Amino acid sequence: MTYQIIAVLTMLAFYGVYFTKMFLQRRQGIQTNLLGKGTSGFPKWIEITLKIITCVVPPVEAASIFLNTYINSVWLRMSGAILGIAGVGIFFVSAVTMRDSWRAGIPNGEKTELISSGIYAYSRNPAFLGFDFIYIGILFMFFNWILFTITLFAVIILHLQIVNVEEDFLTAAFGEEYVAYRKKAGRYFGCKRQKFSPKKSGGGRIPPDFL
Numbered sequence: 001m002t003y004q005i006i007a008v009l010t011m012l013a014f015y016g017v018y019f020t021k022m023f024l025q026r027r028q029g030i031q032t033n034l035l036g037k038g039t040s041g042f043p044k045w046i047e048i049t050l051k052i053i054t055c056v057v058p059p060v061e062a063a064s065i066f067l068n069t070y071i072n073s074v075w076l077r078m079s080g081a082i083l084g085i086a087g088v089g090i091f092f093v094s095a096v097t098m099r100d101s102w103r104a105g106i107p108n109g110e111k112t113e114l115i116s117s118g119i120y121a122y123s124r125n126p127a128f129l130g131f132d133f134i135y136i137g138i139l140f141m142f143f144n145w146i147l148f149t150i151t152l153f154a155v156i157i158l159h160l161q162i163v164n165v166e167e168d169f170l171t172a173a174f175g176e177e178y179v180a181y182r183k184k185a186g187r188y189f190g191c192k193r194q195k196f197s198p199k200k201s202g203g204g205r206i207p208p209d210f211l
C-alpha cells in the first residue's frame with residue numbers, strides 16, 4: 001500500500017505541475033502544447049507519436065498501480081520511489097526556471113528565450129529527465145511487461161524528440177549561443193568547468209554530448 005500511495009501522489013504532483021503550467025500560460029495567451037504543429041516529415045512523426053504515447057502511459061501506470069504488480073525486490077521498489085519523487089522535483093524546477101519560454105513542441109514564429117541558468121546550467125533537458133525518472137520510477141515500483149514495453153518506447157521517443165527535433169530547432173533559432181551552451185551543459189546531466197561565453201565560440205565542431 002505504501003508504494004501505491006507514493007506512486008499515486010507522484011502522478012498527481014507531476015500532472016498537477018504540467019497542467020497548472022499550461023493553464024497559467026494559456027491565461028497569458030501562450031499555447032504550451034505545440035506537438036506536431038511546427039514540424040513535418042520524421043520530426044512530425046516523432047511529435048505525433050510522443051503525443052500519443054504520453055496519453056497511453058498514464059492509464060497503463062494507473063492499472064499497474066491498482067493491480068499492484070511488482071517484482072519482489074525491496075531495493076528495486078525503493079529505487080523506483082526515489083526516482084519518481086526526484087523526477088517530480090526536477091520537472092517542477094525546470095518548469096519554473098523556463099518561465100514563459102516553456103513549450104511542448106516547436107514554437108515556430110514565437111519569440112522565446114534560451115534558458116541556460118539554474119537547473120539548465122547542469123542539464124539542457126531537465127524536463128525530459130524528469131519525465132524519464134517518473135516513468136522509470138513507477139516501472140520499478142510496479143513492474144510488469146506491458147508497462148515495461150510502454151515505458152521503454154516512451155523513453156526512446158522522448159530521446160528522439162530531443163535529438164531530432166528540439167536540438168535542430170534550438171541550433172537554428174539561437175545559433176552560436178546554443179552551440180556554446182551545448183559545450184557547457186550535458187544533454188541530460190553534467191557540465192564542463194568553463195565560463196559560458198557565446199561570443200568566444202568559434203562555431204567549430206561541437207564536442208560529443210554528455211549523458
